[in-house]
Amino acid sequence: MNIIRPTLILDKEKCLRNIERMAKKAETLSLDFRPHFKTHQSAEIGEWFRQYGVQKITVSSVQMASFFASHGWTDITIAFPVNILEIDDINILAGKIKLNLLIENKEALLSLDKFIRFPVGIFIKVDTGYNRTGISASKTSQIDVLLSRLKESSLLEFKGFLSHNGQTYHAQSRHEIFNHHFDALLKMRALKNQYKKEWPGLKISLGDTPSCTVCDNFKGVDEIRPGNFIFYDLMQFNLGVCRFDDIAVRLACPVVARHPSRNEVVIYGGAIHLSKERIINIDGKPLYGRIVVRQEGKKIFLDEKNYITSLSQEHGIIKVPRKDFSYYRVGELIEVIPVHSCLTANLIREYLTTEGELITME
Amino acid sequence: MNIIRPTLILDKEKCLRNIERMAKKAETLSLDFRPHFKTHQSAEIGEWFRQYGVQKITVSSVQMASFFASHGWTDITIAFPVNILEIDDINILAGKIKLNLLIENKEALLSLDKFIRFPVGIFIKVDTGYNRTGISASKTSQIDVLLSRLKESSLLEFKGFLSHNGQTYHAQSRHEIFNHHFDALLKMRALKNQYKKEWPGLKISLGDTPSCTVCDNFKGVDEIRPGNFIFYDLMQFNLGVCRFDDIAVRLACPVVARHPSRNEVVIYGGAIHLSKERIINIDGKPLYGRIVVRQEGKKIFLDEKNYITSLSQEHGIIKVPRKDFSYYRVGELIEVIPVHSCLTANLIREYLTTEGELITME
Numbered sequence: 133m134n135i136i137r138p139t140l141i142l143d144k145e146k147c148l149r150n151i152e153r154m155a156k157k158a159e160t161l162s163l164d165f166r167p168h169f170k171t172h173q174s175a176e177i178g179e180w181f182r183q184y185g186v187q188k189i190t191v192s193s194v195q196m197a198s199f200f201a202s203h204g205w206t207d208i209t210i211a212f213p214v215n216i217l218e219i220d221d222i223n224i225l226a227g228k229i230k231l232n233l234l235i236e237n238k239e240a241l242l243s244l245d246k247f248i249r250f251p252v253g254i255f256i257k258v259d260t261g262y263n264r265t266g267i268s269a270s271k272t273s274q275i276d277v278l279l280s281r282l283k284e285s286s287l288l289e290f291k292g293f294l295s296h297n298g299q300t301y302h303a304q305s306r307h308e309i310f311n312h313h314f315d316a317l318l319k320m321r322a323l324k325n326q327y328k329k330e331w332p333g334l335k336i337s338l339g340d341t342p343s344c345t346v347c348d349n350f351k352g353v354d355e356i357r358p359g360n361f362i363f364y365d366l367m368q369f370n371l372g373v374c375r376f377d378d379i380a381v382r383l384a385c386p387v388v389a390r391h392p393s394r395n396e397v398v399i400y401g402g403a404i405h406l407s408k409e410r411i412i413n414i415d416g417k418p419l420y421g422r423i424v425v426r427q428e429g430k431k432i433f434l435d436e437k438n439y440i441t442s443l444s445q446e447h448g449i450i451k452v453p454r455k456d457f458s459y460y461r462v463g464e465l466i467e468v469i470p471v472h473s474c475l476t477a478n479l480i481r482e483y484l485t486t487e488g489e490l491i492t493m494e
Numbered sequence: 495m496n497i498i499r500p501t502l503i504l505d506k507e508k509c510l511r512n513i514e515r516m517a518k519k520a521e522t523l524s525l526d527f528r529p530h531f532k533t534h535q536s537a538e539i540g541e542w543f544r545q546y547g548v549q550k551i552t553v554s555s556v557q558m559a560s561f562f563a564s565h566g567w568t569d570i571t572i573a574f575p576v577n578i579l580e581i582d583d584i585n586i587l588a589g590k591i592k593l594n595l596l597i598e599n600k601e602a603l604l605s606l607d608k609f610i611r612f613p614v615g616i617f618i619k620v621d622t623g624y625n626r627t628g629i630s631a632s633k634t635s636q637i638d639v640l641l642s643r644l645k646e647s648s649l650l651e652f653k654g655f656l657s658h659n660g661q662t663y664h665a666q667s668r669h670e671i672f673n674h675h676f677d678a679l680l681k682m683r684a685l686k687n688q689y690k691k692e693w694p695g696l697k698i699s700l701g702d703t704p705s706c707t708v709c710d711n712f713k714g715v716d717e718i719r720p721g722n723f724i725f726y727d728l729m730q731f732n733l734g735v736c737r738f739d740d741i742a743v744r745l746a747c748p749v750v751a752r753h754p755s756r757n758e759v760v761i762y763g764g765a766i767h768l769s770k771e772r773i774i775n776i777d778g779k780p781l782y783g784r785i786v787v788r789q790e791g792k793k794i795f796l797d798e799k800n801y802i803t804s805l806s807q808e809h810g811i812i813k814v815p816r817k818d819f820s821y822y823r824v825g826e827l828i829e830v831i832p833v834h835s836c837l838t839a840n841l842i843r844e845y846l847t848t849e850g851e852l853i854t855m856e
Contacts, residue, residue: 137557192808193808215499217825237752263758264809398575400555403837408770445532445836445837446554446555447574447626449626
């Protein structure tokens with residue numbers, strides 16, 4: 133296929149290798165592997181997981197759960213606090229598949245218990261320090277309130293504790309990832325020990341892309357839910373989580389202008405393609421993507437002096453050292469390694485595989 | 495219509511008022527009004543402009559031009575440097591409508607002249623100080639190179655000079671907007687004076703939402719291309735360009751969690767709804783949206799101590815002073831004023847009007 137505008141290239145081989153590696157790790161560590169499908173959001177890519185034995189998945193919205201349920205997925209956890217306004221769609225799903233929901237407060241639990249019409253599994257969302265959602269792991273009195281309510285419910289079945297330890301994404305080193313993971317692990321394990329007598333089957337669900345990629349200690353954990361690992365991206369590369377060679381997506385972009393007088397190149401590829409997710413470059417400035425060029429048929433990953441410094445709706449501005457200017461030719465393509473592959477995929481909504489196959493999110 | 499998940503509410507009355515005001519201003523100042531349709535990207539909203547006499551439009555991509563051409567728009571400027579890789583689609587358009595393209599370098603001009611098959615209008619993109627794309631207004635030798643090439647072309651017709659003076663978006667005050675605009679105006683007028691003898695019909699196209707809203711001096715300008723003014727947003731409000739009452743879009747979001755211990759509320763509404771566009775709040779921290787709540791049937795625009803401090807894929811975290819906590823109730827809706835309405839609209843891709851009509855981008 134001829135690429136003429138910003139196009140998300142997916143390296144299927146790398147993608148399958150990433151899935152296989154994570155599936156094997158889960159198997160080795162006797163963990164249930166429930167990958168998060170919010171990263172790719174594609175029915176076809178979802179199928180690639182089945183050959184590695186995946187049968188249970190995680191999604192981030194009711195709509196995404198409905199989409200994957202309609203593509204044959206029958207065991208889905210919606211890893212987002214219950215939004216009771218969507219109760220009708222939740223009931224449709226609960227009547228069709230094994231559905232797990234997240235609860236972190238009494239209001240949502242009471243409403244859910246009142247309006248739910250089919251059995252659903254309930255995870256209590258635990259905050260292990262990320263401070264986004266969940267009950268702080270130390271506030272067991274709040275957990276007790278929810279559990280006592282769950283005990284009385286006929287359709288809501290308590291499954292266990294779930295945490296997203298998102299601090300690993302803000303770590304400055306692999307060492308920090310280990311520390312954050314170990315801290316969360318201890319907190320979740322303590323909860324398991326405290327509650328397993330009364331709830332012998334309770335599960336611990338913990339593990340994102342950074343921790344599941346680099347850590348090996350999952351003692352006490354029953355299930356992991358990484359998502360981003362299927363593609364990885366610049367954020368994971370900078371964290372030291374993946375190698376450059378593991379990154380399975382890149383955005384091909386036409387070069388439309390060169391401005392040597394200010395060391396800049398302009399590409400067709402902007403905020404509506406890459407998202408405005410940013411990390412800080414070694415020069416202390418925001419960076420929205422790094423660059424791969426082609427020279428004599430070979431791909432070259434340029435150093436961090438070549439990077440996207442700003443994005444408008446359709447424009448991307450690349451800072452380019454004088455010595456690298458010849459890599460950029462108006463009317464030709466360069467490739468951008470996205471900062472956050474989940475957000476880029478969500479914007480582009482289709483993939484062109486290195487085998488030339490077009491995969492859409494529909 | 496029942497709102498159950500993040501939904502972009504469009505106040506049609508405000509929207510029409512914004513269009514009417516800008517159309518009247520253009521008429522008063524004898525300027526051609528060629529609004530930028532990248533903000534709304536909707537065929538139906540596009541129709542609203544026709545009742546105010548609009549017949550010419552601006553878009554930011556070839557795909558957007560094809561979309562609006564298929565909805566009856568016959569005079570379109572693609573305000574993005576020509577991406578020659580899209581020449582086939584450009585030729586299809588050029589064969590159907592009056593198409594204007596932007597040129598800022600010789601490589602693109604030569605390719606375009608070689609492959610174009612129908613007449614198109616050419617604007618030379620001028621950089622009046624924004625430093626994104628275009629030839630610096632002072633570098634007339636570069637302009638001369640393009641013009642001498644255009645003279646020889648049979649299908650490329652030189653129309654004039656076009657500039658996007660995007661510095662107005664980074665102004666700190668209305669005074670700075672006036673200054674930036676006046677500076678760009680002088681540069682463009684100088685070009686007009688220099689070249690009008692040889693090209694008597696040449697046009698000057700200049701004017702974005704900030705300058706077209708607050709400035710009145712457009713002497714020498716022939717055409718304005720504002721886009722964002724149809725909705726405005728928090729960025730324009732903070733610049734002092736619009737009043738709060740002019741902002742025509744807001745994102746309705748369900749509240750899913752409250753965390754009084756850290757002064758935070760969590761909504762269903764994240765980076766895939768609002769975009770990660772940010773501005774800096776009065777406390778020096780990044781802000782991704784401000785909040786409107788409903789109390790006893792009345793809408794209240796809360797102060798800047800209530801604001802979105804971070805966004806994940808689906809979550810938004812709102813900082814909430816203790817005294818305002820009671821405005822946020824789990825299972826109910828609040829509204830977010832987006833930082834940048836163009837990017838939010840591009841992500842949501844449909845509008846629910848205050849009259850209850852659903853408008854999609856298809």
